[in-house]
Structure formats: structure tokens, C-alpha cells
Amino acid sequence: MKTNASLTKDELEKSLLKSLVFFDLFSYPLSLWEWWQNLELKTALKEVAEAADHLLESGQVERREGWYFLPGRQEIVFERRRRYNFTNQKIKRAEKATRLFRLIPSVKLVAVSNLIGHHNLRSGSDIDLFIISSPGRLWLTRFFCAGFMKVLGWRPRRGNKQDKICLSFYAATTGLAMDSLRLDGGDAYFEHWLMGLYPVYDKDRYLDYLRFKNPWLKGLFPNSYLLKESFSADYFSHNLLDRLFFQVANLAEPLVKKIQYKILPLALSSQVGKGTGVILSDHLLRFYLDDRRSEFQELYQYQLAALGLL
Numbered sequence: 001m002k003t004n005a006s007l008t009k010d011e012l013e014k015s016l017l018k019s020l021v022f023f024d025l026f027s028y029p030l031s032l033w034e035w036w037q038n039l040e041l042k043t044a045l046k047e048v049a050e051a052a053d054h055l056l057e058s059g060q061v062e063r064r065e066g067w068y069f070l071p072g073r074q075e076i077v078f079e080r081r082r083r084y085n086f087t088n089q090k091i092k093r094a095e096k097a098t099r100l101f102r103l104i105p106s107v108k109l110v111a112v113s114n115l116i117g118h119h120n121l122r123s124g125s126d127i128d129l130f131i132i133s134s135p136g137r138l139w140l141t142r143f144f145c146a147g148f149m150k151v152l153g154w155r156p157r158r159g160n161k162q163d164k165i166c167l168s169f170y171a172a173t174t175g176l177a178m179d180s181l182r183l184d185g186g187d188a189y190f191e192h193w194l195m196g197l198y199p200v201y202d203k204d205r206y207l208d209y210l211r212f213k214n215p216w217l218k219g220l221f222p223n224s225y226l227l228k229e230s231f232s233a234d235y236f237s238h239n240l241l242d243r244l245f246f247q248v249a250n251l252a253e254p255l256v257k258k259i260q261y262k263i264l265p266l267a268l269s270s271q272v273g274k275g276t277g278v279i280l281s282d283h284l285l286r287f288y289l290d291d292r293r294s295e296f297q298e299l300y301q302y303q304l305a306a307l308g309l310l
Contacts, residue, residue: 007043012051013060014309015041020061020070021303022188025296027076028117029067038192042222080120087119090127090163091200097129097165098201100148106137106249107145109206113169115196116189126161128168130197132206135174138282139257140249142170168287173206175283176213181276189296191220257282 019038023030030038036048052068055061061068064077091112098110109132115121133141149155149165156164171178182190194214199207208228211217218227261269261280268287271278277291304310 007041007047009051009054012041012043012047013055015039016048016051016055017060017307018304018309020068021307021309022192022300023117024070024073024076025299025303026116026120027079028120029064029069029073029076029080030117031066032068034118035068037224037226038195038221039223040220045223080117083121083123084119086123087115087121090121090125091198093163094127094129094165094200097149097154101131101145102201102203104141104144105246106134106141107201108132108134108173108204109199109210110201111197111199111207113193113197115198116192117196118198124162126156126164126166128166131167131170132176132210133170133172134246135172136282137246137249137253138170138172138175138285139260140253142167142285143256143260170285171210172283173209175281176210178214179216181286183276183293183297186297186301187293188300189293191217195221195224195226 016035016039019035019040020030023038032049032052033045035052036043036045039048052061052063056063059071062071062074063069064074067077067080069076094110094112101107101110109130111130112121112127113130114128121127131141131145146155146167149167154165156166178194194211194217197207197210211226212228217224221227264280267289268278269280271289272280275291277286277288279286301310
């Protein structure tokens with residue numbers, strides 16, 4: 001990681017443009033603070049402000065209402081405002097679902113995911129949630145969470161996804177080191193996905209712990225205030241209800257795992273071991289048939305090449 005003292009003006013401006021190109025893929029302009037927070041180089045906000053002014057003067061970026069974007073893309077300022085309202089509605093929906101999830105002692109974190117940019121969800125999309133569970137209780141956690149949504153009719157179906165609750169990614173506290181999930185050759189989408197998680201339930205700071213368990217994030221987002229320098233797992237509490245649930249669940253976990261394996265659609269089970277889209281283990285559950293990360297990475301690289309930023 002280069003420090004501010006060793007940076008050249010060209011390196012800083014190139015890094016700023018690369019960040020803007022990535023967020024442009026998702027029609028998301030950046031404030032100066034957001035631009036700095038997502039920068040891959042360690043530097044001061046003042047230096048970013050000066051470099052941004054130079055990029056404006058040279059016509060390489062534009063600014064409107066305090067948001068920066070690539071030339072000719074001013075329409076994404078309106079799109080950002082529009083999606084902010086949609087996202088607020090979807091977060092309220094996620095909070096309603098979470099009132100049920102938090103009754104399950106093994107649920108430690110519920111976060112809205114796929115937020116590439118703060119409050120940036122489309123109106124017609126479903127609501128992707130990421131859930132952290134107690135160790136050894138991953139399958140039981142999914143059994144209850146998915147079951148609640150099934151009973152309420154809140155699970156997405158073909159042709160009916162708007163504001164439905166999509167439960168496609170679970171991790172036990174023993175499966176929070178996620179470097180192995182990154183695609184070879186670059187995975188900007190997953191890296192920003194992890195930084196963009198928006199908690200709707202996080203009693204014991206498990207989101208901080210998740211990011212702490214992935215120290216490689218610090219090299220990618222060295223200016224981010226979201227990343228903690230240290231963290232103690234002793235912080236986590238285990239009350240009487242947790243302990244009672246754990247005792248009963250010792251018998252239930254292998255049973256519900258067997259049931260879920262049996263009813264898993266062939267389209268999902270056939271993809272196990274063929275990448276990181278579908279993962280079935282006691283530490284991670286991931287159900288992404290349409291994992292578009294490679295597509296996003298290729299498009300990102302193409303745009304960088306077109307602008308001479310590689």
C-alpha cells in the first residue's frame with residue numbers, strides 16, 4: 001500500500017478515476033467523502049479534494065449537487081436520488097422480516113446486501129439479506145428463516161420478486177474469512193459487496209467482526225472508517241436462552257441439514273463444487289445460480305482499458 005508521502009499526482013488521479021468507473025457501472029455518483037472512503041490508496045481527504053478539482057478542470061469528471069461522475073453521465077444523479085427512496089422502503093420491509101429472525105437465538109446478524117453504493121437498490125428488485133449464525137447452527141438458522149418467509153409468502157418467485165426477501169447467503173461465525181470466495185484475477189464487486197453490507201440487526205457488532213476477519217479489505221479500502229484495527233471475540237455474549245437453544249439444537253441441526261439437502265432443487269445441487277456461486281457447508285451457505293461477478297469484472301476491466309487506466 002502506498003502512503004500519501006509516496007503518491008504522485010498522476011497515481012492519485014488515476015485511482016480516483018478507477019473508483020468512479022466502478023461505481024458508474026451501477027449508475028452511482030459519489031460524494032467527495034464516499035470517493036475518498038472507496039479509494040484504493042491511503043491518502044488524506046484534503047489531497048482527494050485537490051485532485052478532484054484538477055479532474056474537474058481538465059474535464060475528466062463532472063460534478064452536480066455535490067456528486068462526482070464521469071463526463072456525460074449527469075442523469076445518474078437523478079437515478080441516485082430515486083433509488084434512495086426505493087431503498088428506504090426496502091429496508092423497512094427487511095426490518096419487518098428481521099423482527100421474526102431475531103427471535104431465533106442463533107441469528108447474530110441480518111444485513112441488507114448487494115448495496116453497491118449506499119441506499120442503491122432498484123424499485124423492481126427483491127431484497128437480498130446476508131445472515132450470520134452461531135457456529136454449528138447454520139442449517140437450523142436457514143430452516144427457520146426460510147420457513148418464516150415461506151409461510152408469509154415473502155420469498156421471491158419467478159415473475160414476482162419486487163420487495164420479496166431473498167435469503168441466498170448465510171455464514172456461521174466460523175466461516176467469516178472470505179478471501180477464498182474472491183474470483184481469481186480481481187473481484188471488485190464482491191469486495192464492495194462486503195463493505196456495503198447494511199445491518200438491520202446486529203446486537204453484538206458481528207459486522208465489525210466480519211470485516212475484521214477479512215484483513216485484506218484494509219489494503220483495498222485503506223481510508224475506510226468501517227474497518228477496525230483490532231477486535232476481541234470475547235465481546236460476544238451467550239445468554240441462558242442461547243445456551244438452552246444450543247442444547248436442543250444439537251439433535252436438530254443434522255436432521256434439518258439432511259432434509260434441506262433432500263429438497264434442494266437440482267439446479268442448485270448440480271452446481272456445488274463448480275465455483276463459488278453455490279456453496280453448501282457447515283460454515284457457509286451460498287445459493288447464487290446467476291452469479292454475475294465475472295460479468296461485472298470483465299465490464300469493469302473493459303471500461304478501464306477504454307479510458308487508458310490499466
